[in-house]
Amino acid sequence: MSVDLDQAAIDLLKRNDRGGYTVPTARLYPYQWNWDSAFCALGFASFDRNRAWQELETLFEGQWDDGMLPHIIFRRDDPDYFPGPTVWQTGTTPPTSGHSQPPVLASIVKRLLDSQESNDEEQRGHTLFPKILAWHRWYHHARDPHNLGLVATMHPWETGRDNSPEWDAAMANIDVADLGDYQRRDLAHSTQDERPRSYDYDRYLTIVKFGRECGWDSNEIAARGPLWVADPGINMILLRADRDLLMLAKQFNETTAASEIETWITNSEAGIDRLWNQQVGGFCALDLRTDKHADGLSNASMLAFYAGAGTSQQQQRMNTELRRISDSVRYLMPSWPATHTAFEARRYWRGPIWAMMNFMLAQGLQESGDTELSQRLRKDTCTLIQQSGFHEYYCPLTGDGCGGDDFSWTAAIWLAWASPAQQHST
Numbered sequence: 001m002s003v004d005l006d007q008a009a010i011d012l013l014k015r016n017d018r019g020g021y022t023v024p025t026a027r028l029y030p031y032q033w034n035w036d037s038a039f040c041a042l043g044f045a046s047f048d049r050n051r052a053w054q055e056l057e058t059l060f061e062g063q064w065d066d067g068m069l070p071h072i073i074f075r076r077d078d079p080d081y082f083p084g085p086t087v088w089q090t091g092t093t094p095p096t097s098g099h100s101q102p103p104v105l106a107s108i109v110k111r112l113l114d115s116q117e118s119n120d121e122e123q124r125g126h127t128l129f130p131k132i133l134a135w136h137r138w139y140h141h142a143r144d145p146h147n148l149g150l151v152a153t154m155h156p157w158e159t160g161r162d163n164s165p166e167w168d169a170a171m172a173n174i175d176v177a178d179l180g181d182y183q184r185r186d187l188a189h190s191t192q193d194e195r196p197r198s199y200d201y202d203r204y205l206t207i208v209k210f211g212r213e214c215g216w217d218s219n220e221i222a223a224r225g226p227l228w229v230a231d232p233g234i235n236m237i238l239l240r241a242d243r244d245l246l247m248l249a250k251q252f253n254e255t256t257a258a259s260e261i262e263t264w265i266t267n268s269e270a271g272i273d274r275l276w277n278q279q280v281g282g283f284c285a286l287d288l289r290t291d292k293h294a295d296g297l298s299n300a301s302m303l304a305f306y307a308g309a310g311t312s313q314q315q316q317r318m319n320t321e322l323r324r325i326s327d328s329v330r331y332l333m334p335s336w337p338a339t340h341t342a343f344e345a346r347r348y349w350r351g352p353i354w355a356m357m358n359f360m361l362a363q364g365l366q367e368s369g370d371t372e373l374s375q376r377l378r379k380d381t382c383t384l385i386q387q388s389g390f391h392e393y394y395c396p397l398t399g400d401g402c403g404g405d406d407f408s409w410t411a412a413i414w415l416a417w418a419s420p421a422q423q424h425s426t
């Protein structure tokens with residue numbers, strides 16, 4: 001069974017390969033996405049090391065002069081996707097979207113180098129190093145202009161967790177009156193009740209309109225953008241990625257870079273505490289315009305374990321909450337607690353399980369000493385894929401596959417971590 005699934009995962013990655021880069025899935029997402037590519041590289045690494053590095057190298061072809069690594073590279077026009085390059089109007093070559101995505105890439109490079117098979121890989125990692133450094137620097141400056149030690153996000157698409165209830169209050173404040181007509185394409189490829197609502201799309205596009213009209217100027221975005229929220233996902237992933245980048249800096253003898261990264265880490269360790277919400281017992285999204293916390297714990301809140309963030313007391317409290325959340329679902333880890341009124345079992349980031357989030361969370365739990373929960377996450381991910389195939393996400397109550405199918409990062413996570421073969425080897 002799993003040998004067949006191993007081969008199926010390899011075939012899927014090859015099928016979604018568009019020549020040096022991989023699409024998340026055909027039709028629904030027909031371009032190169034930032035964090036999707038990073039996870040795809042992990043999958044490729046299990047059978048084609050060269051192709052793994054290539055996935056990361058092609059992604060940096062879209063890097064902006066200021067260091068920003070965009071969330072989508074539009075390599076060719078595709079009528080299946082909206083909003084395409086003509087809506088974003090970033091004026092870049094190749095055409096890209098106008099904001100970034102969670103910076104998992106440094107941690108993936110570190111992982112590739114930890115298992116490297118030739119010196120050539122060390123060289124390729126070193127060539128990427130200054131580009132990743134520039135991207136992290138961009139995050140710490142453009143998204144944290146007041147040096148809070150907390151990076152903000154301008155768009156739910158930047159968080160990668162588009163319709164999480166974490167942004168509900170901030171999104172409700174966005175005035176969409178001037179938006180005009182548009183036509184979604186995603187609903188032609190996925191079921192409506194598993195996708196964000198039109199209400200959300202109106203706001204997504206209003207933010208894009210703002211970005212376009214200010215020429216994607218980061219100062220304008222920080223000062224007046226319709227959304228300015230600190231996401232626990234991006235902040236935890238960035239802190240982890242900075243720690244991994246620091247180890248790479250030391251490995252490559254990049255001493256000046258190492259001190260710069262150390263400063264970022266110290267700042268973030270302190271700044272992240274502002275995300276702590278004592279009422280719900282964890283790190284929550286914080287609307288930096290209103291200074292209000294979200295009122296629930298997402299799977300991204302739990303990435304505090306992965307980032308090594310928080311005091312031991314805070315970690316203990318989160319572990320208690322995590323166990324409480326686990327008790328209310330059949331499979332881990334729901335993107336939003338099933339006991340919260342905003343929970344929707346099948347709607348994208350309002351409940352469903354995501355394999356790559358499970359991968360990061362399990363790693364964090366293992367490192368924090370909770371082997372039992374870490375193993376449960378891995379087993380559940382394996383079971384979901386065995387039962388339902390390589391879906392975009394899964395219902396935490398039934399295990400049904402939801403969203404897009406034939407999904408690249410799910411196949412990659414299978415190959416790198418969730419398959420029985422991986423479970424026995426690591």
Ligand code: DGY
Pocket residue numbers: 071082157162186
């Ligand atoms: C989409 O189009 O649904 C994406 O999540 C945007 O990145």
